[in-house]
Amino acid sequence: MNQAMGLESMLRALADRHGATTKPAHDQAFGLASPAPQKRCRAIAVAGGKGGVGKTTVSVNLGMSLAMAGHEVILLDADMGLANIDVLLGLTPTRHIGHLLDGSCGIEDLLLTGPHGLKVVPAGSGTRRLAQLGNGEHAAVIRAFDDLMMPPDYLLVDTAAGVSDNVAMFAAAADDVVLVVCDEPASLTDAYALLKVLSRDFGVRRFRMVANMVRNIGEARVLHQKLARVCDRFLDVALEFMGHVPQDERLRQAIRRQSAVVDLWPSSRSGQAFKQLAGAVDTWGEPERLGLDRIAFFSRHAAAATGW
Ligand SMILES: Nc1ncnc2c1ncn2[C@@H]1O[C@H](COP(=O)(O)OP(=O)(O)OP(=O)(O)O)[C@@H](O)[C@H]1O
Numbered sequence: 001m002n003q004a005m006g007l008e009s010m011l012r013a014l015a016d017r018h019g020a021t022t023k024p025a026h027d028q029a030f031g032l033a034s035p036a037p038q039k040r041c042r043a044i045a046v047a048g049g050k051g052g053v054g055k056t057t058v059s060v061n062l063g064m065s066l067a068m069a070g071h072e073v074i075l076l077d078a079d080m081g082l083a084n085i086d087v088l089l090g091l092t093p094t095r096h097i098g099h100l101l102d103g104s105c106g107i108e109d110l111l112l113t114g115p116h117g118l119k120v121v122p123a124g125s126g127t128r129r130l131a132q133l134g135n136g137e138h139a140a141v142i143r144a145f146d147d148l149m150m151p152p153d154y155l156l157v158d159t160a161a162g163v164s165d166n167v168a169m170f171a172a173a174a175d176d177v178v179l180v181v182c183d184e185p186a187s188l189t190d191a192y193a194l195l196k197v198l199s200r201d202f203g204v205r206r207f208r209m210v211a212n213m214v215r216n217i218g219e220a221r222v223l224h225q226k227l228a229r230v231c232d233r234f235l236d237v238a239l240e241f242m243g244h245v246p247q248d249e250r251l252r253q254a255i256r257r258q259s260a261v262v263d264l265w266p267s268s269r270s271g272q273a274f275k276q277l278a279g280a281v282d283t284w285g286e287p288e289r290l291g292l293d294r295i296a297f298f299s300r301h302a303a304a305a306t307g308w
Helices: 003-018 055-068 097-101 135-147 165-173 185-202 217-234 249-256 269-282 291-306
Strands: 042-047 073-077 119-121 154-158 176-182 206-214 238-246
Touching (some): 042 165, 055 176, 097 135, 165 185, 176 217, 185 217, 206 217, 217 238
Parallel strands (some): 073 154, 176 206, 206 238
16 A cells, blocks of 8 residues: 555545545645645644743734735634633634534534634633544544635644644644744743654654744844754754744733734734734745645554554
């Protein structure tokens, strides 16, 4: 059995389990090539290792900045069981990923519309089962995005904290991984641990770093150099500097008002920084489409672990 066939049958088994429809392996959309005339969706996973470094803040504000620039954007809250994007944006979901997995709704039914047309897929909160999803269920969530009638320009995935299979799977399946780091020893060590696992075990070789809660661009670049230096020395990865978001009280105030700072105060320091980050994303060009190989790789891991 070749790799593509192996992937296809594995995904079919997953889809059958979760009641989804199946398509050929070459038609997977989450970071994978879709046949013309469907437009291509760029999947960006936002990760960080340590909790509290600003992954959700970056995901929400970057997503909304892209939406404000006229792009169609879906934001997937992949922090299963501890979801909070809907709370941050004052949205009230009636269904979540759990309903998708038990077959009681499809991916389209989960989409909530926030300001500027930003679409959100809520993960559900306070449910232990969601916090303990297996690899097969994560794969089924990824696979479900193939059923979207109108793929967005960007799919942003706010991953969980830590170095779990959840994070690894979403990061490995994405076209780009944005690593959010702040100037704390634990943030740097946890970010390094995540880079190590994603590169060594899942073949992710390129990362883009956002320095969050820094005072200025100079501090952000120093932070990037610190991490890039250890990566150069010990890991086979490229860590590109994507930009920075300053420590900004306006951002906290916006969160208390259940809004994105880019929506409420676009000309604040953080609001402008997110606009710049969105501008950077716009210059990335065509994704390299490595997701299919990585997913196949991941699926083999999952198969070995669960004895499919
Ligand atoms: N640039 C910033 N300036 C000021 N406060 C910030 C900034 N970025 C994030 N914060 C604050 O830091 C806190 C943690 O942010 P956030 O929830 O986005 O982190 P996280 O990495 O998603 O955490 P977790 O993994 O635990 O969900 C929030 O209270 C947020 O308001």
